[in-house]
Amino acid sequence: MTVATPRPADAGPEPAGVDNRLVVGGAPLTWRTLPSPELPNPAAVLVRSARHALATARQHAVHGIELLLSTAIRVDATMRAELHDAGFTVTVVDDDGAHPGAPARPRAAEPGRLWLLTSGSTGRPKRVGHTLDTLTTVRADQPDRTWLCPYAPGTYAWWQVVTLSLTQPGQHLVVVDPDELDDWPVVAAAHGVDAASGTPTFWRRTLYRDAAALARVPLRQITLGGEPVDQAILDQLREVFPTARISWIYASSEVGASIVVHDGRAGFPVEWLDRQAPGRPTLSVHDDELVVTSPYHGVGLSGPVRTGDRVQVVDGRVLITGRLDFDEINVGGSKVSAGVVRSVLTQHPxxxxxxxxxRRAPVLGRMVVADVVLAPAGGSVDAALARTGGPAEHVDAPLPDEAALVRWCGDRLPEHAVPRRIRVLTEIPVKETLKSDV
Structure with missing residues (x-):
């Protein structure tokens, strides 16, 4: 069953953003008017929609139940068993209320504890413990904004947007479910969205599918994170939104939001390395790996944390190129960064x-190969700008073939780093986390 306001007498104080506007499934709400599901404690809650996720988040904020929140697709049978053995009652929340599974092994709940599942990009997802306080990294007063939240419920990026709206008056929220992602610019424009956060893949996919519709959204704040952010996507967004503030954020479940860059450039200044300041993360590099000491870390992750992300210093900027396990390609004894090659390819208009x-290759052992999605005719950034009155220098430029892309890379990369095979895909692949499988 569900219970609506007024709140129970034993509830804690409402969060500061309780009267912020919410739009979920096209319906206007506020945090205050969300019905709250009755949940066991501790609970691992699997939700079927954005509205159920927001209601569960408010329930945690008010009552402090120990909570792990996720979509059902991210929690398979093995993970459900692991959660049960760890003392959680796995509970499905839908329009009919909360449906607890078999009771968990009895244990005392940890008040205020929030658990996040990592993305699992290097194996099975792991649980990382946080609180609303450690997930709330924006504390200074903010200008009024209406934010788009496209992320999967329960992910670190989702909690970042949700805690902003919960804790800051004037931070309104328009949430889109996965089946609305293809048309999110139309939804955003209709509800006055002027700030949006998404992965580089999310932004690239939107530009690819309908850049003209994106250009009609009155964005003043654009945020990217969750994947390596290269100069190409920053420049493309700047073309469409010349007056917006464009920021990229490095954040993870383990170390929290650790890097925030607003200058429109990929990477961060090398002067930030090993800089110590109270209340701020300390960034360092060891063996080409980013190491972060963060005040926003998860439980048991204090001190320097090896992130697993590879970095390179280029022209005074520290560039995050990708995961160590996947970024380095050994071509005949020469090391190639897949992220650097990817950045060169995406710089092509x-x-x-x-x-x-x-890919395995005779003699060399490995060779560099690539998949690309070409900007569709009439759907490029330049074409979108032309339809909205902006410059359009390359609207009629022919799309490149494999040979042209190989030459493009050959002019910008050492010989051993040039892709030997380039396959053209028809759609940008994207996971539920809004990331590509790169």
Whole structure:
């Protein structure tokens, strides 16, 4: 069953953003008017829609139940068993209320504890413990904004947007479910969205599918994170939104939001390395790996944390190129960064997206190969700008073929790093986490 306001007498104080506007499934709400599901404690809650996720988040904020929140697709049978053994009652929340599974092994709940599942990009997802306080990294007063939240419920990025709206008056929220993602610019424009956060893949996919519709959204704040952010996507967004503030954020479940860059450039200044300041993360590099010491870390992760992300210092900027396990390709004894090659490919005006990997090859052992999605005719950034009155220098430029892309890379990369095979895909692949499989 569900219970609506007024709240129970034993409830804690409402969060500061309780009267912020919410739009979920096209319906206007506020945090205050969300019905709250009755939940066991501790609970691992699997939700079927954005509205159920927001209601569960408010329930945690008011009552402090120990909570792990996720979509059902991210929690398979093995993970459900693991959660049960760890003392959670796995509970499905839908329009009919909360449906607890078999009771968990009895244990005392940890008040205020929030658990996040990592993305599992290097194996099975792991649980990382946080609180609303450690997930709330924006504390200074903010200008009024209406934010778009496209992320999967329960992910770190989702909690970042949700805690902003919960804790800051004037931070309104328009939430889109996965089946609305293709048309999110139309939804955003209709509800006055002027700030949006998404992965580079999310932004590339939107530009690829309908850049003209994106250009009609009155964005003043654009945020990217969750994947390596290269100069190409920053420049493309700047073309469409010349007056918006464009920021990229490095954040993870383990170390929280650790890097925030607003200058429109990929990477961060090398002067930030090993800089110590109270209340701020300390960034360092060891063996080409980013290491972060963060005040926003998860439980048991204090001190320096090896992130697993590879970095390179280029022209005074520290560039995050990708995961250590996947970024380095050994071509005949020479090391190639897949992220650097990907960045070169996406700088081509005819390329909307690229993935770079290594493939077995005689003599060399490995060779560089790539998949690309080409910018569609009439759907490029330049074409969108032309339809909205902006410059359009390359609207009629022919799309590149494999040979042209190989030459493009050959002019910008050492010989051993040039892709030997380039396959053209027809759609940008995207996971539920809004990331590509790169």
């Amino acid at each position: 005819g390329v909307a997206w690229a993935r770079v990997t290594g």
